[in-house]
Amino acid sequence: MKRLNNQRIAELHRFLEKSGLSETLLPELLDHLSCEAEERMWDGESLEEVLDSIQQKVDSETLKRLNLERKNLLAIHDSLTDIVFENRNKSYGAYALRKDYGGHVQRATLIGVGIFLLIFMLPQLYARLNTDPSPDEIGFEVEFSPLTIKPESKPKPPVADQAAAPKNVKTIRFLPPLILSDGLVPEEQVPPTVEAIGQSQIGTETQDGEEVFTELRIPPAEIVQRPSVVEIAPEEEKELLFAEQQPEFLGGQEELVRYLQKNLTYPGRAARAGIEGKVFVEFTVGADGKVKNARTVKGIGFGCDEEAIRVIQRMPDWRPGRQAGRPVAVRFTMPITFYLD
Structure with a gap:
C-alpha cells in the first residue's frame, strides 16, 4: 500500500488549518483524508489527482459546516457549567463553585441521611448499651390457678315452736242464718253478744273452756297530702x-x-x-x-x-x-x- 510522505501530509494540514477547524476536529479529519488518499493511490490514481479531488470535494464551506456540527455534538456531552462559562474567565472562582456544586449536594445529602439514621437508631443503641432496666420497665408475671368455689350452705332458720293450742277452747255457737220453711224452723235461739264473740271462738256448739283474746291490729291510716292551693293573679285587661x-x-x-x-x-x-x-x-x-x-x-x-x-x-x-x-x-x-x- 502506498503511503503519503510527510511533505504531502503537511500540505493537507495547512489546507485544513486555513478553514478554521477546531483543534479536536483537525487531527481526526487529517487522518481521515490521508487514509482516503492512500486508498485511491493504491487503486492507480496519481498523487496530484488525488490531492486536487480532495481539495475540490472538501471546500471551505463544507469544512465550516462540519466544524459547527462537531461543536454541537460536543456541546451535548459538555456539562451546563462548561456551556455557561464558555469564552469566560474560569479562574474567577464562580466556575469552580458551580462545577463542584453537584459534589457538595451529594455530600450534604449523605450527611443528612446519616444524621437522620443516627437520631432514629440512637434510642435502640442506648437501650442495647444500657442493660439495667428502670423501675417503670419491670414487668410482673401473674399466674392464675383454678379455684373450686363452693356455695356457702346457709343454716336453716330455727323453726319457732308453735304455741300449743289449748286443749279446751271456749267456743260459742253462731251459725249463719238459713232460709227454711215454717215447719223446719227450730226453736228460736238468742244470738250471742258482741262481747261473747270477742272472748270466744265461733263454732257450731257452745262449750266452756279457756278464753281466747284475739288482738286486732289496725293499720295506720294513710296521710294524704292535699295539694297546695296556688292563687292565680287575675289577668290584666288588655286594651285594643x-x-x-x-x-x-x-x-x-x-x-x-x-x-x-x-x-x-x-x-x-x-x-x-x-x-x-x-x-x-x-x-x-x-x-x-x-x-x-x-x-x-x-x-x-x-x-x-x-x-x-x-x-x-x-x-x-x-x-x-x-x-x-x-x-x-x-x-x-x-x-x-x-x-x-
Whole structure:
C-alpha cells in the first residue's frame, strides 16, 4: 500500500488549518483524508489527482459546516457549567463553585441521611448499651390457678315452736242464718253478744273452756297530702286599638253630640282670649263599658283641655266593644271642638 510522505501530509494540514477547524476536529479529519488518499493511490490514481479531488470535494464551506456540527455534538456531552462559562474567565472562582456544586449536594445529602439514621437508631443503641432496666420497665408475671368455689350452705332458720293450742277452747255457737220453711224452723235461739264473740271462738256448739283474746291490729291510716292551693293573679285587661265590634255610646252618635252640647262649658279665659280649636282626648272604654284613663293628646290651653277631660270622665257607660264574642277594652281618641258664636 502506498503511503503519503510527510511533505504531502503537511500540505493537507495547512489546507485544513486555513478553514478554521477546531483543534479536536483537525487531527481526526487529517487522518481521515490521508487514509482516503492512500486508498485511491493504491487503486492507480496519481498523487496530484488525488490531492486536487480532495481539495475540490472538501471546500471551505463544507469544512465550516462540519466544524459547527462537531461543536454541537460536543456541546451535548459538555456539562451546563462548561456551556455557561464558555469564552469566560474560569479562574474567577464562580466556575469552580458551580462545577463542584453537584459534589457538595451529594455530600450534604449523605450527611443528612446519616444524621437522620443516627437520631432514629440512637434510642435502640442506648437501650442495647444500657442493660439495667428502670423501675417503670419491670414487668410482673401473674399466674392464675383454678379455684373450686363452693356455695356457702346457709343454716336453716330455727323453726319457732308453735304455741300449743289449748286443749279446751271456749267456743260459742253462731251459725249463719238459713232460709227454711215454717215447719223446719227450730226453736228460736238468742244470738250471742258482741262481747261473747270477742272472748270466744265461733263454732257450731257452745262449750266452756279457756278464753281466747284475739288482738286486732289496725293499720295506720294513710296521710294524704292535699295539694297546695296556688292563687292565680287575675289577668290584666288588655286594651285594643280596634275591635271587631267597636264600643258605642248609648243612643248612638246623635246622643253623644247632645251630651257634649249639654255638658260642655266654654272656659271664661278662652272666651275672653278668643281661643278656638280642637282638643284631642284619648280614653279607654273598658269591658264593663265604663270610661277611664282619659288624657289629653293635643290641646289648646286656657282651660279647654281640663274641660274636655271633665266632660269625658263624667260620661255614662258605653256599650262595650267585642272581640270574638267577648267584651274587651278599646282605646279611643275623640276630638272636642271649642268655637265661639
